Amino acid sequence: ELTMPALSPTMAQGNLVTWSIKEGQEVAPGDAIAEVETDKATMTWENQDDGFVAKLLVPEGAQGIEEQGDIAAFKDYAGPSSSHAGGGGGAGQGEAAAGRAQAASGPTSDRLGPAARMLLSGSGLGPGDVTPTGPHGIVTKGDVLAALASGQAPRAASTATEGTEPAAKPAGKEGTEAAAMAPAAKEAAKPASSAPAPAQDPAPASGRRRKTRGGHTDVPNSQIRRIIAARLSESKSTIPHLYLSADVDMDAVAALRAGLKTQGLKLSVNDFVVKAAAGALAAVPAANAHWDAGGARAVRDPGVDIAIAVATEAGLITPIVRGADAKSLPDVAEEVRELAARARRNRLKPEEFQGGSFSISNLGMYGIDSFSAIINPPQACIMAVGASRTVTVIGADGVLATKSVMRVTLSADHRVYDGEIASDLLAAFKANLEAPFKLLL
Helix, strand or coil: CCCCCCCCCCCCEEEEEEECCCCCCEECCCCEEEEEECCCCEEEEECCCCEECCCCCCCCCCCCEECCCCCHHHCCCCCCCHHHHCCCHHHHHHHHHHHHHHHHHCCCHHHECHHHHHHHHCCCCCHHHCCCCCHHHCECHHHHHHHHHCCCCCHHHHHHHCCCCCCCCCCCCHHHHHHHHHHHHHHHHCCCCCCCCCCCCCCCCCCCCEECCCCCEECCCCHHHHHHHHHHHHHHHHCCEEEEEEEEECHHHHHHHHHHHHCCCCCCHHHHHHHHHHHHHHHCHHHCEEEECCCCEEEECCCCCEEECEECCCCEECCEECCHHHCCHHHHHHHHHHHHHHHHCCCCCHHHCCCCCEEEEECHHHCCCCCCCCCCCCECEEEEEEEEEEEEEECCCCCEEEEEEEEEEEEEECCCCCHHHHHHHHHHHHHHHHCHHHHHC
16 A cells, blocks of 8 residues: 655645556565655655555546545455465355445445546446445446446436436547546436436546636646645735835946856846845844744744745746855856756755745846735745836936836845844845945855
8 A cells, every 4th residue: 555655844735647657567665656746846756665566546637635645445455366266166156245245235435446436426326336346345447437338327216217228338538438427327317207407517627627607717726836825825814024125226237247248157137136135144144034933933044045936837936045155156046047947847856945044036037127025934034026127317426327226125024024134134135236246256
């Protein structure tokens, strides 16, 4: 029996993306079992013991599989023994009688495979209406499909179905069997004289959009998006957010980037932002902290670990540059690029996106001038970075001039940050970017 492990500290359930094993396959420790979508990323589930794959009961694409949830329907499975092949008449007759007794009394709900349970839920049949053929009286998907194809009606209502024609057996692929069979079974179960029931919206296939009568379209959420929604709602409702904004003169950064580019070193504005934030946190240690709810106190983090928000098809994820204050600007730039690329491919390791002491969300490349971000707990601060824009200013000599400025906004946990700590952090960040040469030291 395989149980879904917790692949991250915050994981409570996961989605099974694909199986990496097949029925009948021998497995050893370290073998890949499946690809699992957690609350953070898609990760590989590795086997821990030697074994043999008897049966795969959870289909690919299954959602909301609880951590450590066992499969009760298969808990008593035992592999075939030599006595089954011996041809003893008494044993065979006893097993057949047991099978008939199980079928007569009807299997219980814990004797249903996941696919069989899904088919029954929309068919009008119950577990007792299907003759099981699986080991130990388990109702399989094939058993339900056979019952539906034969026009099997609920036993409690069998007298009402006399005279009806059995549903036609569909010829289709496995992916369409549920949709084709369920309406046929419902039609077969109706009295011949009954009026047609209103059409029902078909159940959406896993991960697919479903149009409703109202004209709008339901788009299924990924596991990551569901977790993001829950956490950000909790953050906004339980963390007292403090907001501070400042405009940063980016002319010096632009000049330095242009000079470095001629020497073959390409650095983005975001690379400078990450390094400047890391230096500011090192200069203001009180800002590099988080709130300990259990102890009702602020706790300083041991390292300056910067999380960078990266948008992926599955949702937002924040890979972390650890010890960013101690790394060179080119090293930070290379690490950010590498982490972002693997994040978009869902190939981050847990330690590469868990934790962090400070987050940066940059929407400047999308033309956003300014915005306020929501704190990502357990962190206590996130910086929202807007686009650089040209503004007209009056110089010290009274002459009009233009310069490039970028607006940044801090969202800080007011339990950790007071106004002075937040102001000191923002001032240190601004100073680092307006004199960017020292970031190269």
